[in-house]
Amino acid sequence: MTNKDIIAYIQSFYPTQIPVLLHCPEFLGNEQKYLAECINTKYVSYVGHFVVDMERKISDITGVKHAVALVNGTAALHILLLAVGIKAGDEIITQSLSFAATAAAIVHAGGTPVFVDVERETLGMSPESLKHFLAENVKLKNGECINIKTGKPIKAVIPMHTFGHPVRIHEIQTICDEYSLMLVEDAAESLGSFYNDKHTGTFGRAAILSFNGNKLVTTGGGGMVITDDEAIANRVRYISTTAKRPHRWEFYHDEVGYNFRMPSVNAAIGFAQLEYFDRILANKRETAHLYRQFFDSIHVPFITEPKNAKSNYWLNAILFEDRQQRDRFLEYSNDNGVQTRPAWTLLHTLPPYRQCQHTETPNAEYIAERLVNIPSSVRV
Ligand SMILES: Cc1ncc(COP(=O)(O)O)c(C=O)c1O
Numbered sequence: 001m002t003n004k005d006i007i008a009y010i011q012s013f014y015p016t017q018i019p020v021l022l023h024c025p026e027f028l029g030n031e032q033k034y035l036a037e038c039i040n041t042k043y044v045s046y047v048g049h050f051v052v053d054m055e056r057k058i059s060d061i062t063g064v065k066h067a068v069a070l071v072n073g074t075a076a077l078h079i080l081l082l083a084v085g086i087k088a089g090d091e092i093i094t095q096s097l098s099f100a101a102t103a104a105a106i107v108h109a110g111g112t113p114v115f116v117d118v119e120r121e122t123l124g125m126s127p128e129s130l131k132h133f134l135a136e137n138v139k140l141k142n143g144e145c146i147n148i149k150t151g152k153p154i155k156a157v158i159p160m161h162t163f164g165h166p167v168r169i170h171e172i173q174t175i176c177d178e179y180s181l182m183l184v185e186d187a188a189e190s191l192g193s194f195y196n197d198k199h200t201g202t203f204g205r206a207a208i209l210s211f212n213g214n215k216l217v218t219t220g221g222g223g224m225v226i227t228d229d230e231a232i233a234n235r236v237r238y239i240s241t242t243a244k245r246p247h248r249w250e251f252y253h254d255e256v257g258y259n260f261r262m263p264s265v266n267a268a269i270g271f272a273q274l275e276y277f278d279r280i281l282a283n284k285r286e287t288a289h290l291y292r293q294f295f296d297s298i299h300v301p302f303i304t305e306p307k308n309a310k311s312n313y314w315l316n317a318i319l320f321e322d323r324q325q326r327d328r329f330l331e332y333s334n335d336n337g338v339q340t341r342p343a344w345t346l347l348h349t350l351p352p353y354r355q356c357q358h359t360e361t362p363n364a365e366y367i368a369e370r371l372v373n374i375p376s377s378v379r380v
Contacts, residue, residue: 048264066233073210124167
C-alpha cells in the first residue's frame with residue numbers, strides 16, 4: 001500500500017471537500033437562525049442569553065456545576081490560573097507534547113512551565129515521568145511543594161488530553177495529592193471524551209475547553225472554564241468581565257480586570273452545534289472506527305482510545321516508522337489535496353521555553369518524529 005492509496009482512501013471519506021481539510025467545521029442545525037436572532041434583537045455582546053444557554057449545555061454534557069464562557073481556550077486557561085491563585089514565579093508542570101497555548105497561558109498568568117514526558121499509549125502526560133521528576137526535584141515544606149533546583153514553589157499540574165484521548169488521570173491525581181499540587185486539566189481538545197465514564201476536565205479543581213474553529217464544537221473562537229467550585233467560577237466570571245463591581249450605572253473596578261467573556265454571536269453558533277452534539281460525537285467515532293479498520297488492514301499503526309477511556313477522536317492520527325517516512329507522507333498528502341500535519345514541536349525545544357526545566361522526553365520525541373494527523377472533520 002502506497003501513500004497514494006492512503007490519500008485515495010481519505011479522499012473517499014470526504015468526496016465533496018477539495019482540498020480535504022484537517023478539520024473543517026460543519027453547520028448542520030440552527031446556527032443561522034440563532035445568529036439572525038442575535039442581530040435582530042441586537043444582543044450581540046456577552047449579555048445575550050446564548051452565552052448562558054451554552055454554559056448550561058456544557059454543564060449538562062460534562063456533568064460540572066459551573067461553566068464560564070470566554071473568548072478562547074488560551075484566555076480561559078490564563079484566567080483560570082489567576083483564579084486559582086497562581087502568582088508570579090510559581091511553577092506549573094505540564095507535558096512537553098502539547099499545543100503552544102498550554103505553556104503560553106502559564107506564562108501569561110505569571111507562572112513558569114516545567115515539562116515532563118508523555119505516554120505512547122495515551123499521548124498525554126506520563127504519570128511515571130511526573131512521579132520521577134517530583135521524586136528527584138522537590139521537597140515538601142510547610143505543605144508546599146518546593147523545587148529544590150530553583151527554590152520556587154510548584155503549584156499545579158496541567159495534563160492535556162491529546163487529540164481527545166484521556167490521560168491516566170487517576171494516577172496523576174494520586175501523585176498531585178501526594179505532593180500537594182493542584183490538578184487543572186487542559187481539556188481543550190476533549191469535549192465528549194470520558195475516562196471511566198466521567199467526562200475529561202472534571203477530575204481536577206477545574207479545566208478549560210476550546211471552541212476554536214477546528215474543534216468538534218466551534219464558536220468561531222471561544223473557550224470555557226468548567227468546575228464544580230463555585231468560588232473559582234465566580235472569580236473567573238468577575239475578572240474576565242473587567243472586575244467591575246455590579247452596579248446599575250457606576251463604574252468601579254476593584255482590580256485590573258480582563259475583557260475575556262464570550263460574545264453572544266459566538267455562543268449562538270456554539271449552542272446550535274451543541275443541540276446536535278450526540279450526532280457529532282457518533283459521527284467522529286464512526287470515522288475513527290472506519291479509519292482503524294483500514295489502517296489495521298495495511299499494518300499502519302492508528303492511534304486508538306486508551307484503556308478505560310471513550311475518546312471523541314478529535315484528530316485521528318497514524319504513526320510512521322521514522323521521520324523520513326513521515327515527511328514523505330506529509331509532503332505527498334499536502335501536495336495532493338489532503339491536509340495532514342505532524343505533531344507539535346516539543347514545547348521545551350521552542351525558543352520561549354528552552355530555559356525551562358524539563359525531564360527526559362523519549363516518548364514525546366518518539367511520537368513527534370512519527371505521528372501524522374489526518375483529516376477528521378464530521379462527514380456529511
Ligand atoms: C491543548 C490546547 N490547549 C489550549 C488551546 C487553546 O485554545 P484556543 O485556540 O481556543 O485559544 C488549544 C487549542 O486550540 C489546545 O489544543
